[in-house]
Amino acid sequence: MTRLPSLALPAALALGLAASTLSPASAEPPPDDTVPAITIDSAPSKLYPAVDGYRDTALVVYTASDAVDTMLDVHVVIRDGVGTSVAERTSTDVESGATIGWEWDGGDFVGGTLPGGDYVLEMTAVDEAGNTSATDSRSISLDEGRLVDRTARGWIKAKPSMIGKDVRRCSTLKGRVRGWAGSLGYYANTRCGRTGVPSVVSTVHGVYVPEAFKDRQRGWFYGSMQIRTWGGNAEKRRGSKAILQYWKDGSWAKAKTMGSSLGTHAGRKTSAKPFIVVDNGRPVIIWGLGTANRNWYDVKKFSLTLRYQKMVYPDVVVREAPSPFTMQVPTGLTVPAPQLP
Structure with missing residues (x-):
């Protein structure tokens, strides 16, 4: 560790200093104009x-x-x-x-x-x-204290994580599709005949996430985040797709199209800090999924990968964040369902 430089005292040292007794060398200065x-x-x-x-x-x-x-x-x-x-x-x-x-x-x-x-x-x-x-x-x-890196990963079923929805009159949101417990089926334009007018079906999802270290000036010490879906087009509507988005500052952002093949589809990887919402003092991440215009899309579950930093101390036993960690759903948040970009 580098020791104090030879010339100047670091400005970072002064933190609200209380005056204290001078060392023996600091006698009362002489009463004249030459006193430094x-x-x-x-x-x-x-x-x-x-x-x-x-x-x-x-x-x-x-x-x-x-x-x-x-x-x-x-x-x-x-x-x-x-x-x-x-x-x-x-x-x-x-x-x-x-x-x-x-x-x-x-x-x-x-x-x-x-x-x-x-x-x-x-x-x-x-x-x-x-x-x-x-x-x-x-x-x-x-x-x-010392900052240490942590990574939280977990899966959560689609329906239990839902905190809001928007199902237009010509569309349908179904549960337990393909026999998957906790799944959702987003079926756009299933009603109203062939009007040709796109009809949206979308949902809002959220989970509490581990609390990162927080600095008064710099805020939360969150790193990257990414949501993934596990699903694909409905069996009767090949080629169908859906759009995943993240909630940020009162609007939806980072939209990405989820592919039609059955499997895992990754949303955008981005900095988590701008997307942290606080509910009852606890940090939350919110995302939305939706489709329209006769696309039918089935989703079994979502995953979250979140990187963050915690402050730990030598005399405290540090437990790694469970991976996968148990994702809990917030209950007091109201967020408008995403519209398709």
């Missing part, structure tokens, strides 16, 4: 030192200045929750008035990584005459 000053301009409040790509380092940005424009030494002390110094650093020959960024990776400057907990970063500047600035400080916490 140190200001921590920005720093985050939390650092996750585990190298997983998420807030692995803290960037602290600071400005050191002196009225007579001399070179400065910047002293950094990191104290634990009881005030003990657990890391120290001195950057020499810092140009007066310079704004500098310094990255900290949670190291103790002697090759180790500090344990999780709350810390205080203290910074002072000393000019060439030995004048010492007042101390500026920030609080920062180290979190021992």
Whole structure:
């Protein structure tokens, strides 16, 4: 792990620092115009030192200045929750008035990584005459969590996963087609004679999905998702097809035609994050299937593949997401059935 750079304190270090007692070197500054000053301009409040790509380092940005424009030494002390110094650093020959960024990776400057907990970063500047600035400080916490990749896969029967439908008067939605328990048959233009007017039959489906790690700024840590159907054209209507779509921000998107041959047909693989819907605080993915214009299509079941990340900790036993996981259907959502694009 890379240790704190030699010159500047990382701006990522400052996370709502509480002022703390100055080190012995930071005596009361002399009352004249030559006293240097140190200001921590920005720093985050939390650092996750585990190298997983998420807030692995803290960037602290600071400005050191002196009225007579001399070179400065910047002293950094990191104290634990009881005030003990657990890391120290001195950057020499810092140009007066310079704004500098310094990255900290949670190291103790002697090759180790500090344990999780709350810390205080203290910074002072000393000019060439030995004048010492007042101390500026920030609080920062180290979190021992690590992001790990997870994949959830599962199948669910077509009818039990249905949460809505749109069956126009000239079409039919049938259950238990081909003797398949929980299946659905989408039969467009089965009624009204040969009017030639396309008649839609479509359904809405949804399942609760595992909850990913969530960051206040970046939101859910979901990766890719993909829905598949297992089905094909009805036995009496060869060549029939259906269209699969995903629900996003109040509209249907990512439409793809499901083939007529009996078997598995894949919907579009896409980023899951924009398609996450929250129901009673739980994340849900919603999709729709439909057909029209005398197409007859049978579906036995759907599958979901979802990639996401969880935050885990060293002292917690981590269980892999069941694969296949048990997909549960939301009951309180109302989503309009998809129209065919």
